[in-house]
Amino acid sequence: MKQPLILALTVLVLQAPGQTLFYSQPETKDFxxxxxxxxxxxxxxxxxxxxxxxxxxxxxxxxxxxxxxxxxxxxxxxxxxxxxxxxxxxxxxxxxxxxxxxxxxxxxxxxxxxxxxxxxxxxxxxxxxxxxxxxxxxxxxxxxxxxNPTSPASTPPASSNGLTGSRFPSRTSITIASVTPASSPATASISIYNETIRNKQFLSGQCIDAGGMLNPDSRFREDQPLDGQNDLYTYYPRLAEQVGADELIIPCRKGRQVCLAKLRL
Incomplete structure (x- = not known):
């Protein structure tokens, strides 16, 4: 059973080619x-x-x-x-x-x-x-x-950001605002998450258009991996960050090494 979605990824829905993933070189830093x-x-x-x-x-x-x-x-x-x-x-x-x-x-x-x-x-x-x-x-x-005479150097003050948690949930949605032309006001809410397909884990996505229709864009299906994935990587979409109207940076892991992947929708 799928977990409830938290936020919404909002992009302009266009009938366009599939998604593209670009990977950085693996980091030497500890994962x-x-x-x-x-x-x-x-x-x-x-x-x-x-x-x-x-x-x-x-x-x-x-x-x-x-x-x-x-x-x-x-x-x-x-x-x-x-x-x-x-x-x-x-x-x-x-x-x-x-x-x-x-x-x-x-x-x-x-x-x-x-x-x-x-x-x-x-x-x-x-x-x-x-x-x-x-x-x-x-x-x-x-x-x-x-x-602060009692705080050791290794215990920094709490961040006012208020975010907590230590594990990687497998599912996310990221809020991304799109510049929508007046001639094409339709937008879609797209959720990007990890899904097990054919006994392997892939990034997948589903969308709901402005009229409430599920998956009007053929590029997004519950049982369909996003394009451009490499099965050597494990993706962590919950921690994705917006870098453009239709682009995300997603941390991923290759073995014990971490790298960053740019997902272009």
């Missing part, structure tokens, strides 16, 4: 400690923050950046990918060894990276201006600090 967040798309390139966190007894797989309570980040990188998920560059950020509460404020040509770390007995909230290749444009600035 269980991998974190990522898509910062922005710039000039048809994706700017992605990737991190390595402490191992945690609660952690059984890579999570969204804010969903790892108790897992301080020990390595931070900015990676730039082309439209085919080929890596153009990767830059290690010169941040303190153990940070938490990472967030981003994005502008046209740069972003502010917000983070917290424990300095002596002070929990400091910092901001640093970074360009889209990972170069610091100015030294980090302390926005606020508070005394």
């Amino acid at each position: 269980d400690r991998f974190r990522f967040h898509t910062i922005t798309r710039k000039d048809n390139r994706l700017v992605i923050y990737k991190a390595v966190s402490f191992n945690s007894a609660l952690s059984t797989g890579p999570l969204l950046l804010h969903s790892a309570p108790g897992g301080a980040i020990v390595e931070s990188d900015i990676s730039v990918y082309d439209s085919l998920m080929g890596q153009i560059s990767e830059t290690r950020l010169p941040l303190p060894k153990e940070i938490s509460g990472v967030d981003f404020i994005v502008y046209d040509d740069f972003f502010y990276l917000i983070y917290q770390y424990l300095r002596d007995h002070l929990v400091c909230c910092m901001a640093v201006k970074v360009d889209f290749t990972g170069q610091f444009l100015a030294p980090p600035v302390c926005l606020d600090s508070t005394r």
